[in-house]
Amino acid sequence: MTELISWYGAIIGLFLAIFLILRGINPVYSLFFGAIIGAFIGGANLVQTVSVLTSGTQSIMGTVIRVLAAGILAGVMMESGAAETIAQAVVKKLGEKKALLALALATGIITASGVFIPVAVLIVAPIALSVGNKMGISRLALLLALSGGGKAGNIISPNPNTIAVANGFNLSLSDVMIAGFIPALFGLIATVLIASLIKKKGDKVTDQEVIALQKNDTEQKNNNPSLGKAVVAPVTAILLLMINPIGNIFHIEALANLKLDALYVLPVAGIIGMLAMGQHRNIAMYTKSGIEKMTPTVLILVGAGAIAGLIGASNLAAQVIYIIDSMGISGYYLSPISGVLMAAATASTSTGVILATGTFGSTITDMGIPAISAAVMMHTGATVIDSLPQGNYFHVTGGSMNMTIKQRMKLIPYEAMVGGTMTLVATIFYQFIM
Numbered sequence: 001m002t003e004l005i006s007w008y009g010a011i012i013g014l015f016l017a018i019f020l021i022l023r024g025i026n027p028v029y030s031l032f033f034g035a036i037i038g039a040f041i042g043g044a045n046l047v048q049t050v051s052v053l054t055s056g057t058q059s060i061m062g063t064v065i066r067v068l069a070a071g072i073l074a075g076v077m078m079e080s081g082a083a084e085t086i087a088q089a090v091v092k093k094l095g096e097k098k099a100l101l102a103l104a105l106a107t108g109i110i111t112a113s114g115v116f117i118p119v120a121v122l123i124v125a126p127i128a129l130s131v132g133n134k135m136g137i138s139r140l141a142l143l144l145a146l147s148g149g150g151k152a153g154n155i156i157s158p159n160p161n162t163i164a165v166a167n168g169f170n171l172s173l174s175d176v177m178i179a180g181f182i183p184a185l186f187g188l189i190a191t192v193l194i195a196s197l198i199k200k201k202g203d204k205v206t207d208q209e210v211i212a213l214q215k216n217d218t219e220q221k222n223n224n225p226s227l228g229k230a231v232v233a234p235v236t237a238i239l240l241l242m243i244n245p246i247g248n249i250f251h252i253e254a255l256a257n258l259k260l261d262a263l264y265v266l267p268v269a270g271i272i273g274m275l276a277m278g279q280h281r282n283i284a285m286y287t288k289s290g291i292e293k294m295t296p297t298v299l300i301l302v303g304a305g306a307i308a309g310l311i312g313a314s315n316l317a318a319q320v321i322y323i324i325d326s327m328g329i330s331g332y333y334l335s336p337i338s339g340v341l342m343a344a345a346t347a348s349t350s351t352g353v354i355l356a357t358g359t360f361g362s363t364i365t366d367m368g369i370p371a372i373s374a375a376v377m378m379h380t381g382a383t384v385i386d387s388l389p390q391g392n393y394f395h396v397t398g399g400s401m402n403m404t405i406k407q408r409m410k411l412i413p414y415e416a417m418v419g420g421t422m423t424l425v426a427t428i429f430y431q432f433i434m
Helices: 007-022 027-041 046-058 061-079 082-094 096-112 117-135 139-154 160-168 173-179 181-197 207-214 217-223 232-249 262-276 280-312 316-327 331-346 349-366 371-381 392-400 405-409 412-433
Strands: none
Touching: 007 027, 007 280, 007 316, 007 331, 027 046, 027 280, 046 280, 061 082, 061 160, 061 232, 061 262, 061 280, 082 096, 082 117, 096 117, 096 139, 096 181, 117 139, 117 207, 117 392, 139 181, 139 392, 139 405, 139 412, 160 173, 160 280, 160 349, 160 371, 173 181, 173 232, 173 371, 181 371, 181 412, 232 262, 262 280, 280 349, 316 331, 316 349, 331 349, 331 371, 331 412, 349 371, 371 412, 392 405
């Protein structure tokens, strides 16, 4: 099925899918419709079109089952109150004088532990509103701290975006998480610096908002686990995922040969954390919540697989390589640029990474670029302008801080600075240093 479809069919199908997503059509149907129309325009017949789509969707099944498995850990962290306990502990430890650092770090840690970034922002937002009211920090700076910290944590997390980029480049999840640490660190630093510069810009949190939050706060705190129990699940996941890399680094053959996959590491970590918190009776509720959170991502994965099948069956990759070579542009830049563009089009880090790996992943590796370098540059690129209004992250995070659409729009350039910092660091580090 190699080069069955002409490159222009693949391009038209991809852009049609993006156009439909921007118009508010369900992303899954948009991706399928774009793949079908692109295949027809590119010269495939009815039978060949079905074959292209099915082969593409089959290729992403490895990612799908790992994302579903990650739902158990995510459900445990969110529903048990463990994530909120961690956030409260970080803010309390650093104190209100370092409020912006504390808020960014808390959101980053929660996201890095396997919680979706919009949910992480929702968890820390009440704390941010309370602290912001006491310290006179603007709403704009508070949400930047949460969003920027979440972006930094998201590229080193066992979340769907990291799983997708790891599988897209045939890498282990732990390798991608480790490789993203330095860009994430710079992203956190950029978040705190930029938020500090704009902490007096914009409106402040009112006393009435804080009073409204305090009504249910005491009851919720009493139901949350202790910090020691709350960190069991994420710490277990990290330790298990790090066994293989540690074995490779220190040349310990027994550990190096122990290939622990996210497919079973993340559910096991979630269950261990659940038992540590004495929540075994809630396993049905936690797993149900986790699967519900993962279902939209899984459906988008299937749709992205269809587009990947369209691209894989076309000669688009050869055309892209030819254009890049003729312009004298380094192939390294295709990785971050594709991440930026796909995430901007879909207003989602996860969907952007899924589309970018499926569309350009094989092209990038065929150009001789190391898979780990391409993965990190693409992953960080997807954090630059992924918070546009056509996506749910824009509205969820804005609502968490009681912001109007106009107020939330003002934050996008600052979020782009944070994502741009991580992308720049990743590109410099993996192109010129590694």
